[in-house]
Amino acid sequence: MEQTYTLKQKLLFFIKILFPILVTQIGLYAMNFFDTMMSGRASADDLAGVAIGSSLWMPIFTLVNGILLAITPIIAQLIGAKNTRNVPFSIIQGVYLSIIIAGIILILGFVAIDPILNTMSLTTEVSYIAKHYLIGLGFGVIPLVIYTVLRCFIDALGHTRVTMVITLSSLPINVILNYVFIFGKLGFPELGGIGTGYATAITYWVILGFALFVVIKLAPFRPFQLFRTLYPVQFKTWKEILKIGLPIGFAMFFETSIFAAVTLLMSEYNTLTIASHQAAMNFASYLYMIPLSISMALTIVVGFEVGAKRFKDAKIYSFLGISFAIVMALITSVLLYFLRESVAGLYTNDLEVLELTTHFLLYAILFQLSDAFGAPIQGALRGYKDVNATFIVALISYWLIGLPTGFLLAKYTSLAAFGYWIGLIIGLAVGAIMLFGRLFIIQAKKIRLPS
Secondary structure: OOOOOOHHHHHHHHHHHHHHHHHHHHHHHHHHHHHHHHHHHHOHHHHHHHHHHHHHHHHHHHHHHHHHOOHHHHHHHHHHOOOHHHHHHHHHHHHHHHHHHHHHHHHHHHHHHHHHHHOOOOOHHHHHHHHHHHHHHHOOHHHHHHHHHHHHHHHHOOOHHHHHHHHHHHHHHHHHHHHHHHHOOOOOOOOOOHHHHHHHHHHHHHHHHHHHHHHHHOOOOHHHOOOOOOOOOOHHHHHHHHHHHHHHHHHHHHHHHHHHHHHHHHHHOOHHHHHHHHHHHHHHHHHOHHHHHHHHHHHHHHHHHHHOOOHHHHHHHHHHHHHHHHHHHHHHHHHHHHHHHHHHHOOOOOHHHHHHHHHHHHHHHHHHHHHHHHHHHHHHHHHOOOOHHHHHHHHHHHHHHHHHHHHHHHHHOOOOHHHHHHHHHHHHHHHHHHHHHHHHHHHHHHHOOOO
Protein backbone atom coordinates (compact mmCIF):
# COMPACT_ATOMS: atom_id res chain seq x y z
CA MET A 1 0.00 0.00 0.00
CA GLU A 2 1.18 3.53 -0.71
CA GLN A 3 0.22 7.08 0.23
CA THR A 4 -1.04 9.37 -2.56
CA TYR A 5 -1.11 13.15 -2.70
CA THR A 6 -2.93 14.34 -5.82
CA LEU A 7 -6.27 13.40 -7.36
CA LYS A 8 -4.48 11.91 -10.36
CA GLN A 9 -2.30 9.74 -8.11
CA LYS A 10 -5.37 8.59 -6.23
CA LEU A 11 -7.22 7.69 -9.43
CA LEU A 12 -4.27 5.71 -10.81
CA PHE A 13 -3.68 3.92 -7.51
CA PHE A 14 -7.38 3.15 -7.15
CA ILE A 15 -7.49 1.64 -10.64
CA LYS A 16 -4.34 -0.33 -9.81
CA ILE A 17 -6.13 -1.83 -6.79
CA LEU A 18 -9.50 -2.15 -8.53
CA PHE A 19 -8.64 -3.83 -11.83
CA PRO A 20 -7.30 -7.10 -10.40
CA ILE A 21 -10.23 -7.26 -7.95
CA LEU A 22 -12.66 -6.82 -10.84
CA VAL A 23 -11.00 -9.54 -12.88
CA THR A 24 -10.96 -11.80 -9.81
CA GLN A 25 -14.66 -11.22 -9.06
CA ILE A 26 -15.60 -11.78 -12.68
CA GLY A 27 -13.52 -14.94 -12.66
CA LEU A 28 -15.13 -16.24 -9.48
CA TYR A 29 -18.62 -15.44 -10.68
CA ALA A 30 -17.76 -16.87 -14.08
CA MET A 31 -17.89 -20.27 -12.42
CA ASN A 32 -21.54 -19.65 -11.55
CA PHE A 33 -22.11 -18.10 -14.99
CA PHE A 34 -20.65 -21.09 -16.83
CA ASP A 35 -22.53 -23.48 -14.53
CA THR A 36 -25.82 -21.88 -15.54
CA MET A 37 -24.97 -21.31 -19.19
CA MET A 38 -23.53 -24.78 -19.84
CA SER A 39 -26.41 -26.44 -17.97
CA GLY A 40 -28.81 -24.62 -20.27
CA ARG A 41 -27.14 -26.34 -23.19
CA ALA A 42 -28.08 -29.69 -21.64
CA SER A 43 -31.83 -28.96 -21.21
CA ALA A 44 -34.35 -26.45 -19.85
CA ASP A 45 -34.76 -28.67 -16.76
CA ASP A 46 -31.00 -28.60 -16.13
CA LEU A 47 -30.96 -24.81 -16.55
CA ALA A 48 -33.87 -24.38 -14.13
CA GLY A 49 -32.45 -26.88 -11.61
CA VAL A 50 -28.97 -25.35 -11.50
CA ALA A 51 -30.44 -21.85 -11.45
CA ILE A 52 -32.67 -22.73 -8.48
CA GLY A 53 -29.79 -24.40 -6.65
CA SER A 54 -27.51 -21.46 -7.39
CA SER A 55 -30.10 -18.94 -6.20
CA LEU A 56 -30.35 -20.82 -2.90
CA TRP A 57 -26.56 -21.07 -2.50
CA MET A 58 -25.65 -17.47 -3.36
CA PRO A 59 -27.31 -15.86 -0.29
CA ILE A 60 -25.46 -18.29 1.98
CA PHE A 61 -22.20 -17.68 0.14
CA THR A 62 -22.59 -13.90 0.37
CA LEU A 63 -23.43 -14.14 4.09
CA VAL A 64 -20.24 -16.10 4.78
CA ASN A 65 -18.19 -14.01 2.36
CA GLY A 66 -19.47 -10.85 4.04
CA ILE A 67 -18.59 -12.09 7.52
CA LEU A 68 -15.06 -12.95 6.43
CA LEU A 69 -14.68 -9.65 4.54
CA ALA A 70 -14.26 -8.10 7.99
CA ILE A 71 -10.68 -9.33 7.77
CA THR A 72 -9.95 -6.87 4.94
CA PRO A 73 -10.49 -3.61 6.91
CA ILE A 74 -8.92 -5.18 10.01
CA ILE A 75 -5.71 -6.01 8.14
CA ALA A 76 -5.81 -2.79 6.08
CA GLN A 77 -6.00 -0.68 9.23
CA LEU A 78 -3.20 -2.70 10.87
CA ILE A 79 -1.03 -2.06 7.81
CA GLY A 80 -2.01 1.62 7.72
CA ALA A 81 -1.03 1.92 11.39
CA LYS A 82 2.22 0.01 10.68
CA ASN A 83 1.23 -2.72 13.13
CA THR A 84 2.25 -5.70 10.99
CA ARG A 85 3.16 -7.96 13.93
CA ASN A 86 -0.48 -8.77 14.66
CA VAL A 87 -1.35 -9.63 11.05
CA PRO A 88 -0.48 -13.39 11.11
CA PHE A 89 -2.39 -13.93 14.34
CA SER A 90 -5.53 -12.26 12.92
CA ILE A 91 -5.36 -14.35 9.75
CA ILE A 92 -5.00 -17.66 11.60
CA GLN A 93 -7.96 -16.78 13.83
CA GLY A 94 -9.91 -15.97 10.66
CA VAL A 95 -9.08 -19.41 9.25
CA TYR A 96 -10.27 -21.13 12.44
CA LEU A 97 -13.50 -19.15 12.40
CA SER A 98 -14.09 -19.84 8.70
CA ILE A 99 -13.87 -23.61 9.24
CA ILE A 100 -16.42 -23.45 12.07
CA ILE A 101 -18.75 -21.40 9.85
CA ALA A 102 -18.34 -23.91 7.00
CA GLY A 103 -19.26 -26.76 9.33
CA ILE A 104 -22.43 -24.96 10.43
CA ILE A 105 -23.42 -24.35 6.80
CA LEU A 106 -22.97 -28.00 5.87
CA ILE A 107 -25.04 -29.22 8.83
CA LEU A 108 -27.85 -26.72 8.17
CA GLY A 109 -27.79 -27.54 4.46
CA PHE A 110 -28.14 -31.24 5.15
CA VAL A 111 -31.17 -30.59 7.36
CA ALA A 112 -32.89 -27.86 5.34
CA ILE A 113 -32.35 -28.70 1.66
CA ASP A 114 -35.37 -31.01 1.25
CA PRO A 115 -37.88 -28.87 3.20
CA ILE A 116 -36.90 -25.77 1.20
CA LEU A 117 -37.19 -27.46 -2.18
CA ASN A 118 -40.49 -29.07 -1.16
CA THR A 119 -42.00 -25.61 -0.60
CA MET A 120 -41.43 -24.77 -4.25
CA SER A 121 -43.80 -25.84 -7.01
CA LEU A 122 -41.06 -27.55 -9.00
CA THR A 123 -41.21 -30.58 -11.23
CA THR A 124 -39.60 -33.72 -9.81
CA GLU A 125 -36.73 -33.47 -12.31
CA VAL A 126 -35.91 -29.81 -11.58
CA SER A 127 -36.04 -30.41 -7.80
CA TYR A 128 -33.75 -33.44 -8.11
CA ILE A 129 -31.19 -31.50 -10.17
CA ALA A 130 -31.22 -28.55 -7.75
CA LYS A 131 -30.72 -30.80 -4.71
CA HIS A 132 -27.83 -32.82 -6.12
CA TYR A 133 -26.18 -29.72 -7.58
CA LEU A 134 -26.06 -28.32 -4.03
CA ILE A 135 -24.79 -31.62 -2.61
CA GLY A 136 -21.92 -31.59 -5.09
CA LEU A 137 -21.16 -27.96 -4.31
CA GLY A 138 -21.06 -28.79 -0.59
CA PHE A 139 -17.77 -30.65 -1.01
CA GLY A 140 -16.13 -27.32 -1.86
CA VAL A 141 -17.42 -25.18 1.02
CA ILE A 142 -14.44 -25.65 3.37
CA PRO A 143 -11.72 -24.78 0.82
CA LEU A 144 -13.82 -21.82 -0.38
CA VAL A 145 -14.06 -20.18 3.05
CA ILE A 146 -10.36 -20.71 3.83
CA TYR A 147 -9.47 -19.21 0.46
CA THR A 148 -11.69 -16.22 1.23
CA VAL A 149 -9.66 -15.50 4.37
CA LEU A 150 -6.37 -15.76 2.46
CA ARG A 151 -7.74 -13.58 -0.30
CA CYS A 152 -8.71 -10.87 2.22
CA PHE A 153 -5.14 -10.97 3.54
CA ILE A 154 -3.61 -10.68 0.07
CA ASP A 155 -5.97 -7.90 -1.02
CA ALA A 156 -5.56 -5.91 2.21
CA LEU A 157 -1.82 -5.71 1.47
CA GLY A 158 -2.71 -4.11 -1.86
CA HIS A 159 -1.56 -7.09 -3.97
CA THR A 160 -4.89 -7.64 -5.65
CA ARG A 161 -3.18 -8.78 -8.84
CA VAL A 162 -2.14 -11.99 -7.08
CA THR A 163 -5.72 -13.09 -6.41
CA MET A 164 -6.53 -12.17 -10.00
CA VAL A 165 -3.87 -14.56 -11.30
CA ILE A 166 -5.04 -17.34 -8.95
CA THR A 167 -8.64 -17.02 -10.10
CA LEU A 168 -7.83 -16.80 -13.81
CA SER A 169 -5.63 -19.87 -13.49
CA SER A 170 -8.48 -21.90 -12.03
CA LEU A 171 -11.26 -20.74 -14.35
CA PRO A 172 -10.27 -22.95 -17.33
CA ILE A 173 -10.16 -25.91 -14.93
CA ASN A 174 -13.76 -25.23 -13.92
CA VAL A 175 -14.95 -24.96 -17.53
CA ILE A 176 -13.21 -28.20 -18.52
CA LEU A 177 -14.59 -30.07 -15.51
CA ASN A 178 -18.08 -28.73 -16.29
CA TYR A 179 -17.79 -30.05 -19.83
CA VAL A 180 -16.60 -33.45 -18.62
CA PHE A 181 -19.24 -33.91 -15.92
CA ILE A 182 -22.24 -32.32 -17.65
CA PHE A 183 -21.87 -34.14 -20.94
CA GLY A 184 -20.15 -37.32 -19.73
CA LYS A 185 -16.74 -37.06 -21.40
CA LEU A 186 -13.50 -38.95 -20.75
CA GLY A 187 -15.38 -41.94 -19.44
CA PHE A 188 -17.31 -40.06 -16.74
CA PRO A 189 -21.09 -40.50 -16.44
CA GLU A 190 -23.31 -37.84 -18.00
CA LEU A 191 -24.55 -35.90 -14.93
CA GLY A 192 -26.15 -32.92 -16.66
CA GLY A 193 -26.53 -29.83 -14.46
CA ILE A 194 -25.66 -31.83 -11.34
CA GLY A 195 -22.10 -32.20 -12.64
CA THR A 196 -21.50 -28.46 -12.35
CA GLY A 197 -21.74 -28.69 -8.55
CA TYR A 198 -18.94 -31.26 -8.36
CA ALA A 199 -16.87 -29.39 -10.95
CA THR A 200 -17.07 -26.18 -8.93
CA ALA A 201 -16.22 -27.97 -5.67
CA ILE A 202 -13.06 -29.45 -7.18
CA THR A 203 -12.12 -26.03 -8.54
CA TYR A 204 -12.42 -24.50 -5.05
CA TRP A 205 -9.85 -27.02 -3.78
CA VAL A 206 -7.52 -26.05 -6.62
CA ILE A 207 -7.89 -22.34 -5.79
CA LEU A 208 -7.07 -23.00 -2.14
CA GLY A 209 -3.95 -24.95 -3.13
CA PHE A 210 -2.75 -22.05 -5.29
CA ALA A 211 -3.40 -19.52 -2.50
CA LEU A 212 -1.58 -21.56 0.15
CA PHE A 213 1.46 -21.86 -2.08
CA VAL A 214 1.50 -18.10 -2.70
CA VAL A 215 1.15 -16.92 0.91
CA ILE A 216 3.64 -19.45 2.28
CA LYS A 217 6.30 -19.47 -0.42
CA LEU A 218 6.28 -16.15 -2.27
CA ALA A 219 7.27 -12.59 -1.42
CA PRO A 220 5.91 -10.24 -0.17
CA PHE A 221 3.73 -12.63 1.85
CA ARG A 222 6.43 -15.03 3.05
CA PRO A 223 7.83 -12.60 5.69
CA PHE A 224 4.51 -12.76 7.55
CA GLN A 225 5.18 -16.50 8.11
CA LEU A 226 1.55 -17.52 7.98
CA PHE A 227 0.92 -21.02 9.36
CA ARG A 228 4.45 -21.09 10.82
CA THR A 229 2.81 -20.78 14.22
CA LEU A 230 -0.62 -22.32 14.81
CA TYR A 231 -1.83 -19.91 17.46
CA PRO A 232 -4.38 -21.13 20.01
CA VAL A 233 -7.97 -20.12 19.49
CA GLN A 234 -8.72 -16.67 20.87
CA PHE A 235 -12.41 -15.90 21.08
CA LYS A 236 -11.66 -12.20 21.60
CA THR A 237 -10.34 -11.99 18.04
CA TRP A 238 -13.29 -14.02 16.75
CA LYS A 239 -15.54 -11.51 18.48
CA GLU A 240 -13.76 -8.62 16.75
CA ILE A 241 -14.15 -10.28 13.36
CA LEU A 242 -17.80 -11.12 13.99
CA LYS A 243 -18.55 -7.65 15.37
CA ILE A 244 -17.58 -6.19 12.02
CA GLY A 245 -18.36 -9.19 9.83
CA LEU A 246 -21.85 -10.14 10.97
CA PRO A 247 -23.42 -6.80 9.99
CA ILE A 248 -21.55 -6.91 6.66
CA GLY A 249 -22.58 -10.50 6.07
CA PHE A 250 -26.23 -9.99 6.96
CA ALA A 251 -26.42 -6.80 4.91
CA MET A 252 -25.16 -8.76 1.91
CA PHE A 253 -27.41 -11.68 2.86
CA PHE A 254 -30.50 -9.47 2.94
CA GLU A 255 -29.60 -8.16 -0.49
CA THR A 256 -28.94 -11.51 -2.15
CA SER A 257 -31.55 -13.53 -0.26
CA ILE A 258 -34.22 -11.21 -1.59
CA PHE A 259 -33.46 -12.66 -5.02
CA ALA A 260 -33.78 -16.18 -3.64
CA ALA A 261 -37.10 -15.19 -2.07
CA VAL A 262 -38.30 -13.89 -5.42
CA THR A 263 -37.27 -17.19 -7.00
CA LEU A 264 -39.35 -19.04 -4.40
CA LEU A 265 -42.34 -16.80 -5.07
CA MET A 266 -41.94 -17.18 -8.81
CA SER A 267 -42.08 -20.96 -8.56
CA GLU A 268 -45.82 -20.62 -9.22
CA TYR A 269 -44.96 -19.79 -12.83
CA ASN A 270 -43.97 -22.41 -15.40
CA THR A 271 -40.47 -23.78 -15.93
CA LEU A 272 -39.86 -21.54 -18.95
CA THR A 273 -40.53 -18.39 -16.90
CA ILE A 274 -38.32 -19.59 -14.03
CA ALA A 275 -35.50 -20.44 -16.45
CA SER A 276 -35.80 -17.05 -18.19
CA HIS A 277 -35.89 -15.14 -14.91
CA GLN A 278 -32.85 -16.99 -13.59
CA ALA A 279 -30.88 -16.58 -16.81
CA ALA A 280 -31.48 -12.82 -16.79
CA MET A 281 -30.75 -12.60 -13.07
CA ASN A 282 -27.56 -14.59 -13.58
CA PHE A 283 -26.29 -12.07 -16.12
CA ALA A 284 -27.44 -9.09 -14.02
CA SER A 285 -25.47 -10.58 -11.11
CA TYR A 286 -22.48 -10.93 -13.42
CA LEU A 287 -22.61 -7.22 -14.21
CA TYR A 288 -22.93 -6.54 -10.47
CA MET A 289 -19.32 -7.69 -10.15
CA ILE A 290 -18.29 -4.21 -11.36
CA PRO A 291 -19.81 -2.14 -8.52
CA LEU A 292 -19.02 -4.96 -6.06
CA SER A 293 -15.34 -4.85 -7.06
CA ILE A 294 -15.30 -1.07 -6.71
CA SER A 295 -16.85 -1.56 -3.27
CA MET A 296 -14.11 -4.01 -2.26
CA ALA A 297 -11.38 -1.71 -3.56
CA LEU A 298 -12.85 1.18 -1.58
CA THR A 299 -12.78 -0.90 1.61
CA ILE A 300 -9.05 -1.41 1.11
CA VAL A 301 -8.02 2.17 0.26
CA VAL A 302 -10.43 3.86 2.68
CA GLY A 303 -9.43 1.44 5.45
CA PHE A 304 -5.75 2.16 4.78
CA GLU A 305 -6.27 5.94 4.91
CA VAL A 306 -8.48 5.74 8.02
CA GLY A 307 -5.85 3.57 9.74
CA ALA A 308 -3.28 6.27 8.96
CA LYS A 309 -5.78 8.95 10.16
CA ARG A 310 -5.81 10.68 6.75
CA PHE A 311 -9.56 11.26 6.78
CA LYS A 312 -9.64 13.81 3.94
CA ASP A 313 -7.90 11.32 1.67
CA ALA A 314 -10.41 8.66 2.68
CA LYS A 315 -13.26 11.00 1.70
CA ILE A 316 -11.72 11.73 -1.69
CA TYR A 317 -11.31 8.02 -2.40
CA SER A 318 -14.96 7.43 -1.44
CA PHE A 319 -16.39 9.86 -3.95
CA LEU A 320 -13.84 8.86 -6.57
CA GLY A 321 -15.07 5.27 -6.32
CA ILE A 322 -18.76 6.20 -6.44
CA SER A 323 -18.23 8.38 -9.52
CA PHE A 324 -16.27 5.63 -11.26
CA ALA A 325 -19.04 3.11 -10.56
CA ILE A 326 -21.75 5.37 -12.00
CA VAL A 327 -19.78 5.92 -15.21
CA MET A 328 -19.22 2.18 -15.62
CA ALA A 329 -22.93 1.50 -15.01
CA LEU A 330 -23.95 3.91 -17.75
CA ILE A 331 -21.60 2.18 -20.19
CA THR A 332 -22.77 -1.36 -19.34
CA SER A 333 -26.42 -0.30 -19.45
CA VAL A 334 -26.09 1.05 -22.98
CA LEU A 335 -24.27 -2.09 -24.12
CA LEU A 336 -26.85 -4.37 -22.49
CA TYR A 337 -29.74 -2.52 -24.15
CA PHE A 338 -28.36 -3.08 -27.63
CA LEU A 339 -26.96 -6.58 -27.02
CA ARG A 340 -29.72 -8.08 -24.85
CA GLU A 341 -30.83 -10.60 -27.50
CA SER A 342 -27.27 -11.83 -27.96
CA VAL A 343 -26.86 -12.13 -24.20
CA ALA A 344 -30.08 -14.15 -23.91
CA GLY A 345 -28.78 -16.42 -26.67
CA LEU A 346 -25.83 -17.40 -24.47
CA TYR A 347 -28.19 -19.24 -22.13
CA THR A 348 -30.62 -21.09 -24.34
CA ASN A 349 -31.66 -22.24 -27.79
CA ASP A 350 -35.35 -22.39 -26.79
CA LEU A 351 -37.20 -19.55 -28.56
CA GLU A 352 -39.71 -18.99 -25.74
CA VAL A 353 -36.99 -18.82 -23.08
CA LEU A 354 -34.96 -16.56 -25.37
CA GLU A 355 -37.81 -14.08 -25.78
CA LEU A 356 -38.65 -13.96 -22.08
CA THR A 357 -34.99 -13.61 -21.06
CA THR A 358 -34.59 -10.68 -23.48
CA HIS A 359 -37.53 -8.94 -21.80
CA PHE A 360 -36.18 -9.55 -18.27
CA LEU A 361 -32.81 -8.10 -19.30
CA LEU A 362 -34.42 -4.70 -19.90
CA TYR A 363 -35.11 -4.49 -16.17
CA ALA A 364 -31.50 -5.50 -15.46
CA ILE A 365 -30.45 -2.13 -16.88
CA LEU A 366 -32.12 -0.34 -13.96
CA PHE A 367 -30.39 -2.76 -11.58
CA GLN A 368 -27.02 -1.49 -12.80
CA LEU A 369 -27.81 2.13 -12.01
CA SER A 370 -29.03 1.44 -8.46
CA ASP A 371 -26.13 -0.90 -7.68
CA ALA A 372 -23.57 1.57 -9.04
CA PHE A 373 -24.62 4.06 -6.40
CA GLY A 374 -25.26 1.75 -3.44
CA ALA A 375 -22.49 -0.87 -3.56
CA PRO A 376 -19.50 1.54 -3.49
CA ILE A 377 -21.01 3.38 -0.53
CA GLN A 378 -21.18 0.09 1.37
CA GLY A 379 -17.50 -0.52 0.60
CA ALA A 380 -16.50 2.94 1.81
CA LEU A 381 -18.47 2.47 5.04
CA ARG A 382 -16.72 -0.87 5.62
CA GLY A 383 -13.39 0.96 5.29
CA TYR A 384 -14.50 3.14 8.21
CA LYS A 385 -15.57 -0.06 10.05
CA ASP A 386 -19.08 1.42 10.06
CA VAL A 387 -21.22 -1.62 9.28
CA ASN A 388 -24.35 -1.59 11.45
CA ALA A 389 -26.12 1.09 9.40
CA THR A 390 -25.66 -0.94 6.22
CA PHE A 391 -27.24 -3.94 7.92
CA ILE A 392 -30.30 -1.94 9.04
CA VAL A 393 -30.71 -0.22 5.66
CA ALA A 394 -30.52 -3.54 3.84
CA LEU A 395 -33.26 -5.02 6.02
CA ILE A 396 -35.57 -2.04 5.52
CA SER A 397 -34.99 -1.35 1.83
CA TYR A 398 -35.01 -4.93 0.56
CA TRP A 399 -37.40 -6.78 2.87
CA LEU A 400 -39.78 -4.06 4.07
CA ILE A 401 -39.91 -2.05 0.83
CA GLY A 402 -38.59 -3.99 -2.17
CA LEU A 403 -40.16 -7.43 -1.67
CA PRO A 404 -43.65 -6.27 -0.58
CA THR A 405 -43.75 -3.81 -3.49
CA GLY A 406 -42.74 -6.52 -5.94
CA PHE A 407 -45.32 -8.93 -4.52
CA LEU A 408 -48.12 -6.40 -4.88
CA LEU A 409 -47.12 -5.52 -8.44
CA ALA A 410 -46.84 -9.18 -9.44
CA LYS A 411 -50.13 -10.22 -7.84
CA TYR A 412 -52.38 -7.25 -8.53
CA THR A 413 -51.17 -5.76 -11.82
CA SER A 414 -50.62 -7.05 -15.33
CA LEU A 415 -46.85 -6.98 -14.79
CA ALA A 416 -46.93 -10.53 -13.34
CA ALA A 417 -43.35 -11.89 -12.92
CA PHE A 418 -41.84 -8.58 -14.05
CA GLY A 419 -43.43 -6.90 -11.02
CA TYR A 420 -40.93 -8.60 -8.72
CA TRP A 421 -38.07 -7.03 -10.68
CA ILE A 422 -39.56 -3.55 -10.36
CA GLY A 423 -39.95 -4.06 -6.61
CA LEU A 424 -36.31 -5.10 -6.31
CA ILE A 425 -35.17 -2.05 -8.27
CA ILE A 426 -37.16 0.26 -5.97
CA GLY A 427 -35.63 -1.41 -2.91
CA LEU A 428 -32.10 -1.03 -4.27
CA ALA A 429 -32.66 2.66 -5.04
CA VAL A 430 -34.09 3.46 -1.60
CA GLY A 431 -31.20 1.65 0.10
CA ALA A 432 -28.60 3.55 -1.92
CA ILE A 433 -30.09 6.91 -0.96
CA MET A 434 -30.19 6.01 2.75
CA LEU A 435 -26.59 4.77 2.72
CA PHE A 436 -25.37 7.95 1.05
CA GLY A 437 -26.77 9.93 3.96
CA ARG A 438 -24.95 7.68 6.41
CA LEU A 439 -21.64 8.07 4.57
CA PHE A 440 -22.01 11.84 4.60
CA ILE A 441 -22.52 11.81 8.39
CA ILE A 442 -19.53 9.50 9.07
CA GLN A 443 -17.19 11.55 6.88
CA ALA A 444 -18.25 14.79 8.52
CA LYS A 445 -17.44 13.33 11.96
CA LYS A 446 -14.05 12.00 10.88
CA ILE A 447 -12.98 15.21 9.15
CA ARG A 448 -13.42 17.08 12.44
CA LEU A 449 -10.96 14.76 14.16
CA PRO A 450 -7.27 15.80 14.24
CA SER A 451 -5.15 14.01 11.59
